[in-house]
Amino acid sequence: MLVKRFTKEEIKEAVWSCGGDKTPGPDGFTFMFLKDFWDIFEQDFGFALDYFYVHGKLNRGCNSSFISLIPKINNPQTINDFRPINLIGCISKVVTKILASRLKKVIGSLVSDVQTAYIEGRSILEGPLIINELISLAKSSKKKMMLFKVDFEKAFDSLSWEFLDSVLSQMGFPALWRKWVTGLLKTARTSILVNGSPTFEFDIQRGVRQGDPLSPLLFILAMEALHIATDCAVGEGIFKGMSTPGEGPTVSHLLYADDVLFVGEWSESNFYNLARLLRCFHLSSGLKVNFVKSKVFGVGVRNEDILNMASILGCERGSLPFTYLGLPVGSNMGLVKNWKPVIDRFESKLSLWKARTLSFGGRTTLVKAVLGNLPTYYFSLFNAPLHVIKYLEKVRRKFLWGGCLDKNKMSWVPWFKVVAPKEHGGLGIGSLASMNKAMMVKWIVKFRNETSHLWTKVIKAIHGRKRSYPSIPLKSSITGVWKNIVNLGKGPNLNLSDVQNRLEVQLGKGDKTFFWLDKWAGNFSLRERFPSLFTLENEKHCFVEQRYCLMEGQISWVWGGGSLVNHSQASEEWNECVKLLEDVKIEMKSDEWLWRQDETREVFKVNLLRTELDSIQSIPETQVLKWLSWIPKKINCFLWRAVLDRIPTREALAIRNINIPSVLCALCGSTSESVDHLLISCQYAQLVWTAISLWVKIPLPRYLLSLVELLEHIESYCSSKEKKKALYLVAAATCWTLWRIRNNLIFNQKTTHVSRAVGDVKALSFLWMKARAGKMELVWKEWGKFNCFM
Numbered sequence: 001m002l003v004k005r006f007t008k009e010e011i012k013e014a015v016w017s018c019g020g021d022k023t024p025g026p027d028g029f030t031f032m033f034l035k036d037f038w039d040i041f042e043q044d045f046g047f048a049l050d051y052f053y054v055h056g057k058l059n060r061g062c063n064s065s066f067i068s069l070i071p072k073i074n075n076p077q078t079i080n081d082f083r084p085i086n087l088i089g090c091i092s093k094v095v096t097k098i099l100a101s102r103l104k105k106v107i108g109s110l111v112s113d114v115q116t117a118y119i120e121g122r123s124i125l126e127g128p129l130i131i132n133e134l135i136s137l138a139k140s141s142k143k144k145m146m147l148f149k150v151d152f153e154k155a156f157d158s159l160s161w162e163f164l165d166s167v168l169s170q171m172g173f174p175a176l177w178r179k180w181v182t183g184l185l186k187t188a189r190t191s192i193l194v195n196g197s198p199t200f201e202f203d204i205q206r207g208v209r210q211g212d213p214l215s216p217l218l219f220i221l222a223m224e225a226l227h228i229a230t231d232c233a234v235g236e237g238i239f240k241g242m243s244t245p246g247e248g249p250t251v252s253h254l255l256y257a258d259d260v261l262f263v264g265e266w267s268e269s270n271f272y273n274l275a276r277l278l279r280c281f282h283l284s285s286g287l288k289v290n291f292v293k294s295k296v297f298g299v300g301v302r303n304e305d306i307l308n309m310a311s312i313l314g315c316e317r318g319s320l321p322f323t324y325l326g327l328p329v330g331s332n333m334g335l336v337k338n339w340k341p342v343i344d345r346f347e348s349k350l351s352l353w354k355a356r357t358l359s360f361g362g363r364t365t366l367v368k369a370v371l372g373n374l375p376t377y378y379f380s381l382f383n384a385p386l387h388v389i390k391y392l393e394k395v396r397r398k399f400l401w402g403g404c405l406d407k408n409k410m411s412w413v414p415w416f417k418v419v420a421p422k423e424h425g426g427l428g429i430g431s432l433a434s435m436n437k438a439m440m441v442k443w444i445v446k447f448r449n450e451t452s453h454l455w456t457k458v459i460k461a462i463h464g465r466k467r468s469y470p471s472i473p474l475k476s477s478i479t480g481v482w483k484n485i486v487n488l489g490k491g492p493n494l495n496l497s498d499v500q501n502r503l504e505v506q507l508g509k510g511d512k513t514f515f516w517l518d519k520w521a522g523n524f525s526l527r528e529r530f531p532s533l534f535t536l537e538n539e540k541h542c543f544v545e546q547r548y549c550l551m552e553g554q555i556s557w558v559w560g561g562g563s564l565v566n567h568s569q570a571s572e573e574w575n576e577c578v579k580l581l582e583d584v585k586i587e588m589k590s591d592e593w594l595w596r597q598d599e600t601r602e603v604f605k606v607n608l609l610r611t612e613l614d615s616i617q618s619i620p621e622t623q624v625l626k627w628l629s630w631i632p633k634k635i636n637c638f639l640w641r642a643v644l645d646r647i648p649t650r651e652a653l654a655i656r657n658i659n660i661p662s663v664l665c666a667l668c669g670s671t672s673e674s675v676d677h678l679l680i681s682c683q684y685a686q687l688v689w690t691a692i693s694l695w696v697k698i699p700l701p702r703y704l705l706s707l708v709e710l711l712e713h714i715e716s717y718c719s720s721k722e723k724k725k726a727l728y729l730v731a732a733a734t735c736w737t738l739w740r741i742r743n744n745l746i747f748n749q750k751t752t753h754v755s756r757a758v759g760d761v762k763a764l765s766f767l768w769m770k771a772r773a774g775k776m777e778l779v780w781k782e783w784g785k786f787n788c789f790m
Helices: 008-014 031-036 038-055 090-109 126-141 161-170 175-186 217-233 268-285 304-314 336-352 360-369 385-399 415-419 432-449 453-465 483-487 496-500 530-534 569-581 606-614 633-643 650-655 673-681 683-696 707-717 721-748 754-771 780-785
Strands: 062-071 081-088 145-150 189-194 252-254 259-265 295-297 322-324 327-329 503-506 549-550 553-557 592-597 600-604
Touching: 008 031, 008 038, 008 090, 031 038, 031 145, 038 090, 038 175, 038 453, 081 090, 090 217, 126 145, 126 252, 126 259, 126 295, 126 304, 126 322, 126 327, 126 453, 126 483, 145 268, 161 217, 161 633, 217 252, 217 259, 322 453, 336 360, 336 385, 360 385, 360 633, 385 415, 385 432, 432 453, 432 483, 432 496, 432 503, 432 592, 432 606, 453 483, 496 503, 530 569, 553 569, 592 606, 600 721, 633 707, 633 721, 673 683, 673 707, 673 721, 683 721, 683 754, 707 721, 721 754, 754 780
Parallel strands: 062 189
Antiparallel strands: 062 081, 145 259, 145 295, 252 259, 322 327, 503 592, 549 553, 592 600
């Protein structure tokens, strides 16, 4: 698979997977340009890839790149404050993209579970979870623990090519693959962009290029050598890692690309031997530890001892809590003060925006896409305190309604309606509490599905109990991150029992399903059905795959306890159990725990559960707006508020104790200005709607009194989906035009004739149809007669 011929489909897929508007390399071609003229370039790319397949290198110029220096900090002063990113030519990028996509399919089986970077099915969050749990274990058991956070000097730029080739060889990579990798590395040339202009071109002697799709994967293959060396040191007793209870794993190190964290027992020999190991790794790989930036941490150790060890190694002394992979480690995240980074980022983002300069639709987008996603990384692992969620929601609410941190504006719609999904009458912003809870549930689902992952083994070892049989283990005496995950935060909407009841297994070979404890053969577990059998079982946490034999396609169930001769009731129960399991089908694939969503079983998705939790507070169906992509977002938002009777009409302002000169309609002056009156039943509005109905050739009901009735009339009048959308668009344009005319009269004292209003509706809806509905061929003459939907 790694060294098969490059196909046309594979080349095209690689081109299409590259960002079209990314900065080009020395060849000057963007991938958007290549995609637009692929018919011309396809054959040339095929020739280039065939040449590379045979010779293992690219022609001069094809493997050149620019180095762009990207600042690491806000105010860079020295060259070390910049990160070099390579801008690679399109042919080289396509080659490395293809090789990377092939390597991704097998790299998971080559790299140990202590590495979580760039590997499908593994998460960056696993490392912080493991470390937090180990720290909690050390504190509860009063063990002394060391942590050594390693910083490698220019890791990606320092890797030895000879070392990398040796690693690939020992891993069993084909000679042709190694030839390709060596060719790409050794024929690479680069120049540095200074003020946008390239310097002279020079050869590269070592390292892998940052910005190259293949480089991260090659780097983690090289880092596997450090894992093997450390594992050998632990096996020989040279370095002592942090052991977990029972038969749990011993954790000595965690790797995420060049982020390396060593964990172990606190002892002087551990540090010295670790320093020697890292020195050997430097001499062989070229990766040198920057001890000045590396840090030593201790758990259950005096500060003086930590300081002494740091001075011996020549590194910094660290203190708990500290940040690992962007998340706090060793911190009590139940305290509000530890959420200050998230709160500060929220407030700093808000201070850069001016709510008054944005439309309501624009503010909605920012609240959902930016303020809603800022805390996601923290929420993915930590259960946020209620006070933090309330404060962050307060910041979002203030910004949405045009206010700021120190200034309040009127909130026209209750927040539970704002965060509700659009199909349930809300804006679809989503609440932070629901997002946090859904992300906690995701960990529980992952725990059932990722039984072979290191983090799962650590959790089982730390929280498992021999005399307790829950599917999700929890030891309440260890107050770490896992305890907060299992507790699922505050609120009655969803607890652990609810989550477990909605998890259903799709049985494969029985490798992730407990034989006695899980509900896999009916609505009850076998433990509940056959209590006598369960009492006699030797291995009560056994999996299904441990209790059957498969011979010539026939399943034979195996009893795992003592003799049943003297236990008549248990013997009867076993016969009944075997009969119950007669119809069970075993497939030679892993089990998968699925999520029960309504009447279907599917892979768990955070957004689905978040939407469900946000939909619990029901909104009347008459207040549910049909959102249309043909209409600008701010108009959709205006209609949403109008349907809810939440736009600032004179009547609405008076109800809210706002001092206004009159509550009478500004357009007709005869009746109190409500939403339905202003947009539908006002004399001026009636004249406009009559003209519009003649234009679109649809009669209006004789007694049309509300906006909801109008929208329902459009929904039921015609069967054509496209015409229905067009009518809906015209109705939205009419409502928006009436609202603008009303505001122009009140604030600028300017009146608008009915014929001008009708003309504005036609012009506005025409622009929306062409720009947003994709009807570029639409001409004004046809639209003016509304003949395009006949």
